[in-house]
Amino acid sequence: MNIAPQKPDPDGLQPVTPMMAQYLEIKAAHQGALLFYRMGDFYELFFEDAEIASKTLGIVLTKRGKHQGADIAMCGVPVVRADEYLQRLIAHGHRVAVCEQMEDPAEAKKRGGKSVVRRGVVRLVTPGTITEETLLEPTRSNLLLAVARLRVSDDEARYGLAFADISTGQFGLSECSPAGLAAEIARLDPSEVVIAEAVHEDEALAPLWREIRAAVTPVGRDVFDGGQAERRLADFFDVATIDGFGSFSRAETVAAAGLVTYILRTQVGRKPALDPPRRDGASSHMAIDAATRANLELLRTLGGERAGSLFDAIDRTVTAGGGRLLAQWLASPLIRPDAIAERQDAVAFFTERALLRGQMRARLRSAPDIARSMGRLALDRAGPRDLAALREGLGGIADLEALLQAQADLPPILAAIAAALARPDRGLAPRLAAALEDDLPLLKRDGGFIRAGYDAALDETRALRDESRRVIAALQARYAETSEVRQLKIKHNNMLGYFVEVPQQAGEAFLQPGLRETYVHRQTMAGAMRFSTSELSTLESRIASAAEQALAGELAIFGELAGALLADGAAIRTATEALALLDVIVALAVLAEEENYARPAVDGSLAFAIEGGRHPVVEQALKRDGKPFVANDCDLSGQEAGKAGAGKAAGRSAPDKSAAGKIWLLTGPNMAGKSTFLRQNALIAVLAQIGSFVPARQAHIGAVDALFSRVGAADDLARGRSTFMVEMVETAAILNQAGPRALVILDEIGRGTATFDGLSIAWAAIENLSAVNRCRALFATHYHELTQLSKKLPRLANATMRVTEWQGDVVFLHEVVPGAADRSYGIQVAKLAGMPAAVVERARAVLAQLEATDRQAPSARLIDDLPLFAAAPRAAAPAPATRPDVVAEALDALDPNDMTPRQALEALFSLKAKRDGARRA
Ligand SMILES: Nc1ncnc2c1ncn2[C@@H]1O[C@H](COP(=O)(O)OP(=O)(O)OP(=O)(O)O)[C@@H](O)[C@H]1O
Incomplete structure (x- = not known):
């Protein structure tokens, strides 16, 4: 490192070295990112960057030189392990600018002894733009999302969302209202969200940006400049106009242009191979907000783990692309019954053909992640193993296509998959197979990946290189013989190049006439002497240039192969998507067979009739322990369901005004299985609408357009949001939003506050669900008083978890039966939990006392005294008497x-x- 003072520092405090001046200039252009500054085999970080990195990575902080009178903090990461360190920095929410040496140090020297090697930032690594295998989770899409806000009138805005996975090329667009923004972001579950600074600073949105899991990147307004949007998109895709991609709204177009602009900035001009944008509107998917997703543990548990989630329980995919697609399906269940039926037909095709299913799976299992290899190829970050992945992948695609084509009566989705698998150039796989060695290095610069016999010119240069090595061995033998020093060796190091080494004792003779004409003394070591010869120098340059030429030859072939693959990129990406789709469909068939799932009927009615339903996750967990799961029925179908368009294709048609779903009020002791029952019905709806079979004997579901699930405050601790306020805000959102096609799951709402307040809130919420929302709903509660409501609300039915008592202990039967629970059994559960006997006894005594008083409690008479909610929807919530009568x-x-x-x-x-x-x- 050249740290000799050269130029005066701008403040005149101290001179700045040329290298530090270069560093400061590059750093100034990349504020907000940690700068990985390449110096030989290390990326070095300086100043505050070094402090942050050393803390985050746990690496040693050192000092190097001074700047403005203070020590320069420094730390470094070896280039060979950079991926690992990048991953940790990105996971901690940092962005990294990778600055490489753009020339050989020797070239810099030619400009003068003190010249600094030219350096430049080659990419910005951010959570949403990574492509390295080691940095990506194989089964999770890594989405970068750009959100553009457009004012449509003084008090109305629309949001355009553009999202891309640059590791696979997927590129989608959607649009939503301000109210739908949080749910739409939750559906996409991006790794990074890019927004204009003004949107970031908007107070109304502050909680959203604070709470999402993704990294939020505010950018200047130029990124979302509407005036240039079409032009920038067209330039990115090298087309004259974007009209050919379909029609997009203004907000979508601006978001898409913002997205590609940001991508080009992070990739420093290199273009990832993105598919043309596709509309992926929220309106064609079941709306599920972030709280519901978290609560139902669709993709991960409340603790953030994959194990224990619905995804984990149903994932039978065998390819990374299939895993990513299944996760996307779970995040966006469909609404249109015909689209759902298409998927079911394809799944059913495989449930009926066990042999074919097995053959497909075996081939899919050996298919590598070609989408991500193609992504790296487009960005010039691919290595020889990516080519091998494509060789295997393209071979597998051809096999799978042949298998599918051999089947009669393919359902439409499978026929489309077969057509897509036929698209890539069939010559590519054999060409790669002929070119690539069996054992491949990770990096192309290591060479040795092109098979001998593939390219005559390359074989020739390699022969020259290998020949020279043989010559060295022969030379060593000759020198040993002529000098009569048996221990003489020819060695190589970076400083001397090739040299002769002999033990020190023998070395003296080489300094004497006779030998010294041939051997030029270079170094005396402890116990050895080193010499060079003119023959060795000549050989050295021949070997170096032959090795260099061989490597250049290999790189050129790599470039040709990469070019051929990229030229067929669109077809390969289509086939790759088809492969992932095929994997998901076969996997759902495997799931249905393994777990004994049934094909649900999904239509445009308001039915929700589940016979013998099971919880997909709890059932498998119990099975592992050898325990049975008790199946339960659930029927929330409105009486008018039959009239309300059953069997109609359009799931979104507005139901008959008189139609409305049922509400089940579920009571029962703690631990009896209420939460399990509630969630299992929501999960069955999700599974049915992604096109999967469901854990039930039989199911008939009128497509659900929005799913809401909330749990009483005390259960929410895992999310670190324990307050009653949050529970109320979320419940309010449901009561304000749920329409007649929604499915609502409320678990012990109101329990986070004093009994009477909680009871009153739960009471009023049920009345609202029945009279205003009119949706299908399940409501679990410990407030037995609420069961009285069924007398007045015709669509409210009481159900309870059956338990029996045996020798003073409660026995849970996990069976849902009509009726209301007679008591809570809370004390028995406390006893089961190991509460000290004295405490249990005391609790029994207190309970007896309380129950005696409660018989005269005013709440018991609420149902007779209160006017019905529907008759006076605007009236203040009924307040139970709290004074003594x-x-x-x-x-x-x-x-x-x-x-x-x-x-x-x-x-x-x-x-x-x-x-x-x-x-x-
Ligand atoms: N249908 C079922 N068949 C077998 N076991 C079940 C069933 N439902 C629930 N369980 C078991 O009972 C346990 C308790 O269930 P769950 O949490 O749903 O009860 P709960 O009534 O909601 O309790 P709490 O009121 O305390 O929240 C579950 O962990 C599960 O192991």
């Missing part, structure tokens, strides 16, 4: 047998006065 107390105190007529009359006046007083209070 003075009239009732006075009445209790009277004994009519002991009273004269006059006393009775006085008592009557006094009671009336008391009642008036109580009303005024």
Whole structure:
């Protein structure tokens, strides 16, 4: 490192070395990113970057030179292990600018001894733009999302969303209203979100940006400049106009242009191979907001793990692309019954053909992740193993296509898959097979990956290189013989190049006439002496140039192969997508067979009739322990469901005004299985609408257009959001949004506050669901008082978890039956949990006392006293009496047998006065 002072520092404090001046200039152009500054075999970080990296990576912080009078903090990561360090920095939310040496140090020297090697940033590594195998999760799409906001009127805005996975080329667009933005981002689950600074600073959106898992990157307004949007998109795809891609809204186009602009910036001009944008509108998918996704543990558990999620339980895919697609399906269940039926037909094709299913799986299993290899190829980051992956992948594609084509009566999706698999050039796989060695290095610069016999010119240069090596061996033998020093060796190092080494004792003779004419002394070591000869120098340059030429030859062939693959890129990407789709379909068939799932009927009705339903995750967990899962029915179908368009293709048609789903109010002790039952029905709806078979004996579901699930505050601790306020905000969102096609799951809503408040809120929420939302809903509660509501709300049915008692202990049967729970069994559950016996006994005594008082509690009479919610939807929520009932107390105190007529009359006046007083209070 050249740190000799050269130029004065701008502040005049101290001179700045040319290298540091270069560093500062590059760093200034990449604020907000850690700068990996290449120096030989290391990427070095300086100043604050070094401090951040050393802390995050746990590597040593050192000092190097001074800047403005202070030590320069420095740390470094070896280039060969850079991926690993990058991954950790990215996972911690950092961005990294990778700055390489753009010339050989020897070239810099030619410009003068003190010249600095030219350097430049070759890419910005951000969470949404990584492509390296080691940095990516194989089964998760790595989406980069750009969100553009467009004002459509003074008080109305629309959001355009453009998302791409640059590791696979997927590129999609959608649009939503401000109210739908959070759910749409949750559906896409991006790794990085790019937004304009103004959107980032908008106070109304601050909680959204704070809470999402993705890294949020604010950018200047030029990125989302509407004026140039079409032009920038057309330039990116090298087309004259983007009209050929389909029609997009203004917001979508601006977002798409913002996305490609940001990508080009991070890739420093290199273009990833993106598919043309495709519209992937939220309107064709089941709306599931972030809280519901988290609560139902669709892709990961509340603790953030994959194990234990629905995805983990149903994933039988065998390719990384298939895993990514299945995760996308789970994140975006369909709404249109005909689209769902198409997928089901394809799944059914394989459930009926076990042999074919097995053959398909075997071939799919050996298919490598060609989407990501193609992504790296386009960005010039691919290595020989990516070519091998493509060789295997393209071979597998041809086999799978042949297998499919041999089948009669392919359902439409499978026929389309077969057509897509036929698209790539059939000559590519054999060409790669002929060119590539069996054992391949990771990096192309290591050479040795092209098979001998593939290219005559390359074989020739290699022969020259290998020949020279043989010559060296012969030379060593000759030198040993002529000098009579048996231990003489020819060695190589970077400083001396090739040299002769002999033991020191023998070396003295080489300094004497006779030998010294041939051997030129170079070094004396402890115990050895080193010499060079003119023959060795000549050989050295021949070997070096032959090796260099051989490597250049290999790289040229690599370039040709890469060019041929990229030229067929569109066809290969289409085939790759088809491969992932095929994997998902076969995997769903395997799942259906292994777990005994049934094909659900999904239509445009408001039916929700599940017979013998099971929880897909809990069932498998119990099975592993050898325990059975108790199947349960659930019927939330509205009575008018039959009239409301059953069997219609259009799932989104508005149902008949009189139509409305049922609400089940589920009571039962703790641990009886209420939450499991609630979630299993939501999960069955999700599975049915991704086209999967479902864990049930039989199921009929009218397509659900929005799914909501909330859990009472106390269950929400895992998300670090324990407050009752959050529960209320989320419940409010459901009551405000759920329409007649929604499915709502509410688990112990209201329990996070005082009993009467909670009960009142739950009460009013159920009335709202029944009268206003009119949707299908399941509501689990410990407030037994609520079961009274079924007397007044015709669509509300009570269900309870059956338990029995045996020798004073509660036994859970996990069976859902009509009716209301008679008691809570909370104390029995506490006993089961190992609560000290004395505490259990004391609790029993307190409970007995409370129950005696509760018999006179006003809440028991609520149902008779309150007007129905539907009759007065705007009326204030009914407030249960919280003061003692003075009239009732006075009445209790009277004994009519002991009273004269006059006393009775006085008592009557006094009671009336008391009642008036109580009303005024
Ligand atoms: N249908 C079932 N068949 C077999 N086991 C079940 C079934 N449902 C639930 N279980 C078992 O019972 C346990 C408790 O279930 P769950 O959490 O759903 O109860 P809960 O009634 O919601 O309890 P709490 O009111 O305390 O939240 C589950 O972990 C599961 O192992």
